[in-house]
Amino acid sequence: MVKLSEDMVKSLENEIVFLATSSKEGIPNVAPMKAVKVLDAEKGMVLIADNFMNKTLKNILENPNVALTTANCREMPYQYKGVAEYYKEGEYLKIAEELDKALRPDFKPKGAVVIKITEIYNLKSGPDAGKLIAKDE
Numbered sequence: 001m002v003k004l005s006e007d008m009v010k011s012l013e014n015e016i017v018f019l020a021t022s023s024k025e026g027i028p029n030v031a032p033m034k035a036v037k038v039l040d041a042e043k044g045m046v047l048i049a050d051n052f053m054n055k056t057l058k059n060i061l062e063n064p065n066v067a068l069t070t071a072n073c074r075e076m077p078y079q080y081k082g083v084a085e086y087y088k089e090g091e092y093l094k095i096a097e098e099l100d101k102a103l104r105p106d107f108k109p110k111g112a113v114v115i116k117i118t119e120i121y122n123l124k125s126g127p128d129a130g131k132l133i134a135k136d137e
Helices: 006-014 055-062 091-103
Strands: 017-022 028-033 036-040 045-050 065-070 078-087 111-122 132-135
Touching (some): 006 078, 028 055, 045 078, 045 091, 055 078, 055 111, 065 111, 091 111
Antiparallel strands (some): 017 028, 017 065, 036 045, 065 078, 111 132
């Protein structure tokens, strides 16, 4: 189980998060996300509200392997890799609706992406660049 630190949680919830996906053919896509909530830091569970996902959603449905990083990667130099699931109803959609309501009351999410973080890598330049920091066993 990959555990997110308090600083990682703050960064993911307060910074622009870049979500990288790829199609089943391996064509990459990256998109900025703002409606992000850490559901469980101990289990590495992150939710992203789907407000405008097109290519991103298509890719997640074809290939659930994703990567995340924040715009503030100088201070929080981490790349998170994980597996995404998409929800159009239920508890996760309600959380996405609450998240949107707090950020922009005029938004209503189409769905919710829930990511189980399975690996964390160091993005800081230097001898440890790209080093695996944590991995789900």
